[in-house]
Amino acid sequence: MNNSPQTRDITCPETDQTVIDRWLHGLSEDTQRLYKRCVNEFLEWVKKPLCEVTLTDLQGWQETLSDFAPHTQRLKMTGVKSLLSFGHQIGVLQKNVSFGLRQPKIKDTLNERILSEEEVAAMIETQTNKRNQAILLLLYTAGLRVNELCLLRWKDLSARVPGGQLTIFGKSGKTRIVVLPEPVWQHLCKLRNNALPSDPVFMSREKDSLGTTLDQSQVNRIVAKAASEAGINKKVSPHWLRHAHAIHSLSRGAPLHLVQNTIGHSSIVTTSRYLHAHIDDSSALYLNIRTQTTEQSTQQSTDGDQHKPQEQKQPPIKVQKKTSVVKCPNCKSIELQQSGFQVLADGLNHQRFRCQNCDYVFTPPLEAG
Numbered sequence: 564m565n566n567s568p569q570t571r572d573i574t575c576p577e578t579d580q581t582v583i584d585r586w587l588h589g590l591s592e593d594t595q596r597l598y599k600r601c602v603n604e605f606l607e608w609v610k611k612p613l614c615e616v617t618l619t620d621l622q623g624w625q626e627t628l629s630d631f632a633p634h635t636q637r638l639k640m641t642g643v644k645s646l647l648s649f650g651h652q653i654g655v656l657q658k659n660v661s662f663g664l665r666q667p668k669i670k671d672t673l674n675e676r677i678l679s680e681e682e683v684a685a686m687i688e689t690q691t692n693k694r695n696q697a698i699l700l701l702l703y704t705a706g707l708r709v710n711e712l713c714l715l716r717w718k719d720l721s722a723r724v725p726g727g728q729l730t731i732f733g734k735s736g737k738t739r740i741v742v743l744p745e746p747v748w749q750h751l752c753k754l755r756n757n758a759l760p761s762d763p764v765f766m767s768r769e770k771d772s773l774g775t776t777l778d779q780s781q782v783n784r785i786v787a788k789a790a791s792e793a794g795i796n797k798k799v800s801p802h803w804l805r806h807a808h809a810i811h812s813l814s815r816g817a818p819l820h821l822v823q824n825t826i827g828h829s830s831i832v833t834t835s836r837y838l839h840a841h842i843d844d845s846s847a848l849y850l851n852i853r854t855q856t857t858e859q860s861t862q863q864s865t866d867g868d869q870h871k872p873q874e875q876k877q878p879p880i881k882v883q884k885k886t887s888v889v890k891c892p893n894c895k896s897i898e899l900q901q902s903g904f905q906v907l908a909d910g911l912n913h914q915r916f917r918c919q920n921c922d923y924v925f926t927p928p929l930e931a932g
Contacts, residue, residue: 579606579613586649591734593710601642613650618660625664637666678799678807685793686786695785697750698765698777702786702801705729705741706808706826709779709801718760720751727751733827741825816892816925889927891918 583602587595606613608627609620621643628636644664650656678686683703690696701707701715711731719730727748729741743751751764765777782801790799809822823831890897898919917924 582613582650582653582655583646585653586646591710597638598642598645601639602646604639605643613647614656616647616660618663621661621664640664640666677810678795678803680807680811682790682793682795683804683807683811686789686795686799689792690789693750694754694765695789697754698782698785699789699804700747700750701729702804703808704744704747705731706805706822707731707741708733708805708827709782711827712801713763713765713777713779713782715764716760717755717758717762717764720764722748731827734829737827737829739824739827814924814926816927818892889916891916891921891923892925893923894918894921896920 583599587598590598605624608624609616611620621640624643625636625640628639631639644661647656647661648659651659687696687699687703690699698712701712702709711733714732715729719732721728721730723742725748726745727743729743731739731741733739754764763776765782767777767781786799786801786804790797805826809826812822812825813819819831889899891899896918899916900919902915902917902924904914913926915924915926
């Protein structure tokens with residue numbers, strides 16, 4: 564006779580809403596809102612409880628999404644897959660029928676959302692409203708997500724020498740510290756006036772449940788308007804400035820792991836996407852293409868330039884074999900090759916280098932010469 568205590572049957576049926584509530588528990592409000600919409604759309608279409616859903620049902624619903632962009636399709640399917648996986652993990656669903664579902668491939672469009680340093684500078688400088696200017700400065704210099712910016716309180720800011728720092732409670736409940744340059748810190752301090760430590764850094768005219776926190780939609784409008792006033796004919800969002808932070812800091816020699824920690828990526832693989840989003844070289848430039856068509860095109864270009872002022876030719880590329888100043892930030896090698904110039908936000912040409920050891924291209928900090 565078995566006298567051991569009887570264990571509870573964790574596979575006992577529960578209502579779908581109970582499972583959904585347990586699945587959403589602890590997620591951010593934005594994630595909950597997104598997942599609820601995806602799951603509700605699926606349940607309204609499939610018209611059966613979760614325990615009866617099959618892989619065929621998932622594939623059938625996926626086919627109905629064919630008119631949506633691949634990114635939207637993947638987003639909708641991800642929410643349903645996550646719920647079914649969770650239900651199986653806690654024992655409510657006997658099988659994870661979403662395991663065999665193939666997601667659509669998504670083109671990496673990061674390179675389509677890149678702002679130059681000149682464009683970022685123009686967005687910031689055209690702002691006459693000090694609060695809006697500070698919003699742009701923080702989104703860019705700290706690489707913040709828009710919700711992280713909206714949730715900032717004065718108690719999250721602290722002074723240091725020089726400048727200051729932010730304590731960010733970010734995605735997935737992770738806390739990180741972001742150091743701010745002195746000019747950005749001073750700009751923020753001028754906004755505080757008599758605000759209490761618990762007050763939001765960026766105020767709104769309309770109160771919400773937290774007090775007077777600026778709404779994310781308002782930040783979207785501020786950024787879009789700043790881009791328009793700067794003459795940027797793109798649909799710029801706050802996340803573009805986060806992209807710009809990563810790409811510009813990497814191109815100027817910031818270590819990959821430091822960028823990862825600053826902007827709060829959980830995986831360095833995610834941060835490494837920025838290394839490939841804006842490249843300066845291609846093997847195509849090393850090919851010797853000499854055909855009748857290309858020679859005619861070259862001749863036509865030369866003929867058309869006869870009446871234009873001659874541009875000054877770049878000096879031949881030289882290899883710096885020995886230097887005690889400039890080193891590759893990636894591998895610390897001093898075997899560097901000059902790789903042209905880059906115009907930065909100060910309007911000056913800054914020398915770029917390519918590392919002969921690891922092929923890393925970078926622009927040294929100004930003090931490095």
